[in-house]
Amino acid sequence: MENKVLIAPSILSADFSRLGEEIKLVEKAGADWIHVDVMDGVFVPNITIGPLVVKAVRPLTSLLFDVHLMIDDPVRYVDQFAASGADLVTFHVEACKNSKEVIEKIRTNGKKVGISISPGTPVTAIQDVLDKVDLVLVMTVKPGFSGQSFMAECLEKIGEIRKKYSGYVQVDGGINEETARGAISAGSDILVAGTAVFGEKDYAEAIKKLR
Numbered sequence: 001m002e003n004k005v006l007i008a009p010s011i012l013s014a015d016f017s018r019l020g021e022e023i024k025l026v027e028k029a030g031a032d033w034i035h036v037d038v039m040d041g042v043f044v045p046n047i048t049i050g051p052l053v054v055k056a057v058r059p060l061t062s063l064l065f066d067v068h069l070m071i072d073d074p075v076r077y078v079d080q081f082a083a084s085g086a087d088l089v090t091f092h093v094e095a096c097k098n099s100k101e102v103i104e105k106i107r108t109n110g111k112k113v114g115i116s117i118s119p120g121t122p123v124t125a126i127q128d129v130l131d132k133v134d135l136v137l138v139m140t141v142k143p144g145f146s147g148q149s150f151m152a153e154c155l156e157k158i159g160e161i162r163k164k165y166s167g168y169v170q171v172d173g174g175i176n177e178e179t180a181r182g183a184i185s186a187g188s189d190i191l192v193a194g195t196a197v198f199g200e201k202d203y204a205e206a207i208k209k210l211r
């Protein structure tokens, strides 16, 4: 059966001491994109990786690098992540004063643009830029950490976006074999998964189960 759902393993749950190898393994296992969670300790209470790490692992795979910026005032770092090899840069509407400025900055760098909403943010917050982005990321956990439980109340927003938007609708947080079904039927076409891929022994089997 033809199934167009894409799987983007989040390297936040990978073994960082073997990061390059982990990326190659998920590519071999059938991953579609590599999801990179960038956190600054300000927008979210966690600090993860920066442009140097993206640059170091970028040559190891031909998969699309999906960089999820969970940083305050993201416009400041777009150039650096683009130069490091991000193909798609997603930022949070809650983290910036002017979304259009960030979108413009990402476009100027020739990259795909994503905009994200946290669980407490309504779809109306991104309404005026929907026609300017390639992807909308609906967070189904509070951004900051992997391994949290899926917030089913966010599914409604996926459906609401899907109705009026033809780009990618990505879902991120608490995705597993079970929650993936609800996200896909609500209209999501890209699933981010950290624990549900890197927490399993057989990555290929784990990815197959999510589709």
Ligand code: DX5
Binding pocket: 010, 012, 013, 035, 037, 068, 070, 141, 142, 143, 144, 145, 146, 147, 148, 172, 173, 174, 175, 192, 193, 194, 195, 196
């Ligand atoms: C959370 C990150 C997610 C996280 C997902 O802030 O944006 O990408 O790594 O991890 P799981 O799939 O374990 O919820």
Ligand code: ZN
Binding pocket: 010, 035, 036, 037, 068, 172, 192
């Ligand atoms: Zn993410």
